[in-house]
Amino acid sequence: MPESVSVTLPDGSIRSVPTGTEIGKILLAWNPEGFRRYVAATWNGVGVDLSRPVTADGVAAPLTFQDRAGRDILQHSAAHLVAKALTEVVPGALPTAGPPTEEGFYYDFDVRPLTPADLDGVHAAMARDVASNLPFDRLEVDRPEAVELAGGNRHKQRYIEEIPPGETVSFYRTGSFLDLCAGPHVPSTKWLAGAHILGFSAITAGGEKDGEPRQRIRGIGFPTKPELEAYLKLRAAAEARDHRVLGQKLELFSFSDEAPGFPFWHPNGMVVIRELERFVTDHFLEDGYHEIRTPLLFAKSVFETSGHWEHYRQNMFITLADDREFGWKPMNCPGSMMIFQSRARSYRELPLRLAEFAPLHRLEPSGTLHGMTRVREFVQDDAHLFVTEEQIEEELVRLLKWIDRAYTTFRFTWSYELSKRPSQFLGDAAEWDRAETVLEKVLKASGIEYRVSAGEGAFYAPKIDIHIRDSLGRPWQTGTIQLDYQMPARFGLEYQGADGHLHRPVVIHRTILGSWERFFGVLLEHCDGRLPPWLSPVQVRILPLADRHEPAADQLAVRLRKSHLRVERAGSDETLSKRVRQAEIDRIPYLIVLGDQEVANGTIALRIRGEKGQKLLSEPDAIARMSTAVEQRAFDP
RNA sequence: GCCACUGUAGCUCAGCCUGGUAGAGCGGCUGAUUCGUAAUCAGCAGGUCGGGGGUUCAAGUCCCUCCAGUGGCUCCA
Numbered sequence: 001m002p003e004s005v006s007v008t009l010p011d012g013s014i015r016s017v018p019t020g021t022e023i024g025k026i027l028l029a030w031n032p033e034g035f036r037r038y039v040a041a042t043w044n045g046v047g048v049d050l051s052r053p054v055t056a057d058g059v060a061a062p063l064t065f066q067d068r069a070g071r072d073i074l075q076h077s078a079a080h081l082v083a084k085a086l087t088e089v090v091p092g093a094l095p096t097a098g099p100p101t102e103e104g105f106y107y108d109f110d111v112r113p114l115t116p117a118d119l120d121g122v123h124a125a126m127a128r129d130v131a132s133n134l135p136f137d138r139l140e141v142d143r144p145e146a147v148e149l150a151g152g153n154r155h156k157q158r159y160i161e162e163i164p165p166g167e168t169v170s171f172y173r174t175g176s177f178l179d180l181c182a183g184p185h186v187p188s189t190k191w192l193a194g195a196h197i198l199g200f201s202a203i204t205a206g207g208e209k210d211g212e213p214r215q216r217i218r219g220i221g222f223p224t225k226p227e228l229e230a231y232l233k234l235r236a237a238a239e240a241r242d243h244r245v246l247g248q249k250l251e252l253f254s255f256s257d258e259a260p261g262f263p264f265w266h267p268n269g270m271v272v273i274r275e276l277e278r279f280v281t282d283h284f285l286e287d288g289y290h291e292i293r294t295p296l297l298f299a300k301s302v303f304e305t306s307g308h309w310e311h312y313r314q315n316m317f318i319t320l321a322d323d324r325e326f327g328w329k330p331m332n333c334p335g336s337m338m339i340f341q342s343r344a345r346s347y348r349e350l351p352l353r354l355a356e357f358a359p360l361h362r363l364e365p366s367g368t369l370h371g372m373t374r375v376r377e378f379v380q381d382d383a384h385l386f387v388t389e390e391q392i393e394e395e396l397v398r399l400l401k402w403i404d405r406a407y408t409t410f411r412f413t414w415s416y417e418l419s420k421r422p423s424q425f426l427g428d429a430a431e432w433d434r435a436e437t438v439l440e441k442v443l444k445a446s447g448i449e450y451r452v453s454a455g456e457g458a459f460y461a462p463k464i465d466i467h468i469r470d471s472l473g474r475p476w477q478t479g480t481i482q483l484d485y486q487m488p489a490r491f492g493l494e495y496q497g498a499d500g501h502l503h504r505p506v507v508i509h510r511t512i513l514g515s516w517e518r519f520f521g522v523l524l525e526h527c528d529g530r531l532p533p534w535l536s537p538v539q540v541r542i543l544p545l546a547d548r549h550e551p552a553a554d555q556l557a558v559r560l561r562k563s564h565l566r567v568e569r570a571g572s573d574e575t576l577s578k579r580v581r582q583a584e585i586d587r588i589p590y591l592i593v594l595g596d597q598e599v600a601n602g603t604i605a606l607r608i609r610g611e612k613g614q615k616l617l618s619e620p621d622a623i624a625r626m627s628t629a630v631e632q633r634a635f636d637p
Numbered sequence: 638g639c640c641a642c643u644g645u646a647g648c649u650c651a652g653c654c655u656g657g658u659a660g661a662g663c664g665g666c667u668g669a670u671u672c673g674u675a676a677u678c679a680g681c682a683g684g685u686c687g688g689g690g691g692u693u694c695a696a697g698u699c700c701c702u703c704c705a706g707u708g709g710c711u712c713c714a
Contacts, residue, residue, distance in 0.1 A: 106709095113640075113641060113642095114641075115641090115642090116642080198708095199708060199709075200641075200642090200708090200709085201640070201641060201642085201708055201709035201710075202639080202640030202641045202642095202709075202710080203639085203640070203641095203709060203710045203711090204639060204640075204710060204711075213639080213640060213641095214640090214710095215640085215641080216709065216710080218708090218709075244706095248648080249648085255705095255706090256705095257687075257688095257704065257705045257706085258704095258705090260704090260705065260706090308714095312714080315712090315713080315714095330714075331714055333714085360714095362713085362714090364712085364713070365638045365639095365711080365712060365713085366638070366705090367638060367639070367640090367709095367710085367711085367712090368638085368711085368712065368713070369706090370707095374713080380714095456713095457714090458714045459714080460714080461714085463714075465714095477713080477714095480714065482714070509714075511714090543673095543674085544671095545671080545672070545673065546671040546672065547671060548671080549671095572671065572672085573670085573671085574672090574676090574677080575670090575671090575672050575676080575677060576671095576672055576673055576674060577672085577673090577674065577675065577676070577677095578672095578675080578676055578677080579674085579675095580673095580674045580675055581674090581675030581676055582675085582676090583674095583675090584674095584675055585675080591674080593673065593674065595672095595673060596673095597673085605673085605674085607674065613674085614673095614674070
């Protein structure tokens, strides 16, 4: 072995160090500012501990929390800390796996159901271990030793068997705790001062339906406590934006134990969904859409034709009438197909765009219901486009543009997902391939970045899905575009072409915003209840300074309503400060205070949500200011 | 659907561990106050403690069960 080796550093410089020098020491000599900031390193591109001795020439680079890999390492080390704590607090608990996640980390245990008291114990043990500054020591062992070290934990023993032959088997020791792990890890528990448990839940192993029950502890790690505290503050703020909380406070909607998953839209909420509907239908004429309405219930035979009976029945509400089985429609497609089918069609009618905003019912599993974002009854801005093979691409491009425009209006960031053929599918694979190819081609041509999900398509068609995230970062699917060759065939749809022959149309199922319920739920969180003025249930609230100003306030309200503004007049019992405060809490976009001065001068003292102070405007100017924002569907007042 | 946790006034929560006459704040109502941009004062009303069953002299409190919600898991055109 040579006495010294050459190490190439990130800036390209090369250092010669004695063989066996720890990589962390080399990196810190190169950049002392990395002290405590470096969580691990890469050696020739592979993640290693900072304590790894260097025994050959190579390339070294530090990993910090800012690097994805460094962040993951810290999360994973925090998971070890949790596992150490839990095995001490609950003797007999068997650690299974504890990987980092997009947000933080979790560790799954084979253990009796946990209680909040267990978690308190885990917290205390973790704090103690961080204070003790225990090192993470790496042990490389052969397989028999590994099995020995696993100490009767059958899960770890199975993992050892799964390690490919030839690969090094390693353990990490933290104090008295030993865990099978490839590493690398942070140098010591001091690096985990900002580790925190976010919650625990029971899960089933491997996500299998009949898997073994496990207990999962979820957490997140930061290099320091202040960073953790900043995160927890942000998270608390995000939780306060929960649409279920806002929906109640702003009297938008509610739910009842006696109708689980079925929303009650209150007057305020109804204003919002009607405005959303108008946002979509405003373009119907120019975009060539025709609105239809088809039944909510169909005889079973319709769903047998569509394939729902075979592929979707477990999610359908079924009703018995006249000794006949009826299904509540979970989708609008069958009704649209039947309208197309109702008479002979010509190629001249295509593309035929039929829109339907009907309530849909889906028997979603009870455990999946979630406020407005996962309900059992909802309405979507749905349409079915009947097109010729040649018209497909142009229609798809138009839809993608519309999605772009719509989501930009709400200042959402959104993502695209291409979902391909599922294991249970209608029709033949060749048709699916064709449809998937077209969708992919259009996405690429539009310069859109997208994720591909194999097996996630609808049972009748591949689709492009739109996802937006709620305030806690959970993704929700909203819009979807599906290219369907199956329903037209199953319903026997035909049109007569210019060539005089009969042809089969292709159907594009599409919804832009998805369901009003889900879209609105996420939107509420997105804007913290501060809806754009055009969506605000009350756009203007007039505050008469004293009760002698009430008549003038009422007259002003009448004039504003003539400009189609939704206006409300407050009482004058409370102090002005109190009423202003209430209006802020109610997220009213525009406030007008009316006192002696305004009455005398005919001016408007306008307070605009989100702006400091108030503007003194003439009445026409004030009306123009508000109406313009509303008509343009501006995001801010 | 699975697992854990939770369910007390319209809302947010205390009381439950250790059984002994249901509490607070906000909101609501009434009265006073008439105010210049984020909480004026006083009084009053409001609860079969999620439903059902059990243990007990006695259950909001302990036990069982059902329902619903929450967090995950699985699912999700």
